[in-house]
Amino acid sequence: MPELLEVEYYRRLAEGTVGRRIAAVDAPDAWYLQGGVDAGQLAALLPGAVVAGTRRRGKLLVIDLDGALALGLRFGMAGRLLVDGSAAIEKLEYASGRDEPAWERFRLYFDGGGSLVVVDPRRLGGVSLDPTFDGLGPEAATLTLGQLRRALERSGAPLKARLLDQHRIAGLGNLLTDEILWRARLDPNRPAGALGDAELRRLQRVVRSTVGELDTRGGSHTGDLYGARVRGGRCPRCGAGLTRAQVGGRTTFWCPAEQR
């Protein structure tokens, strides 16, 4: 999916639907509905409900409705949100900005016009009813030192794999994680539990400052390392050739000279 930053942009966009009453729901793709919900249930439950607010933890967006109902939206790698036909982000990497009607996996229509639509060409996202944050770690954007320590302690797994594990820390994706580790000058392959106190503190500060800075810049793809994440790419700080390898199952770039 988009990573936490993009989902946060979606959440801000979805805030524009607060106070609006659902007139109809269209869930044409049964595969997209999670948790055993079906289109018939949604059609019975949602119309008449008013959007009460929005929440986000990591990459999960929750739309709260009155009557103790809530919708959970996940966006996979290529999912986008449209409200009244407009997107918070016009173009995602690896996803065209086009909106083929066939890619619209979920639609809410509101009284008086307007709509909320999930467009997801690859069908990697999904919609659930009454989602919980159980199973999601603490929010990366506000990660505390204690939370980071708990996420990493006593683990021999690569540092990057732990940072990507949504059960441990919620919100970091592949691009943000590479950027954070590069800024913190930490090798993604370091055993997660082996970080010293100074390194832990440095990493915690960098997680929060990077999330905050890239939020302002406009998304996960606005990091300093991003442009160098190509074969033959060089470290933007020292010019050394970046190493490219699979870490935690994902393609990873890092500076072998600076990241230890």
Place this chain on the structure above:
DNA sequence: CCGGATGTTCACCT
């Protein structure tokens, strides 16, 4: 033509 890509989940290994 082929391989990968802002992700998650699950089965199946070691």
Place this chain on the structure above:
DNA sequence: GAGGTGAACATCCG
């Protein structure tokens, strides 16, 4: 139990 791997999803891009 802890980790790792590969598959699946469907489209775009180099």
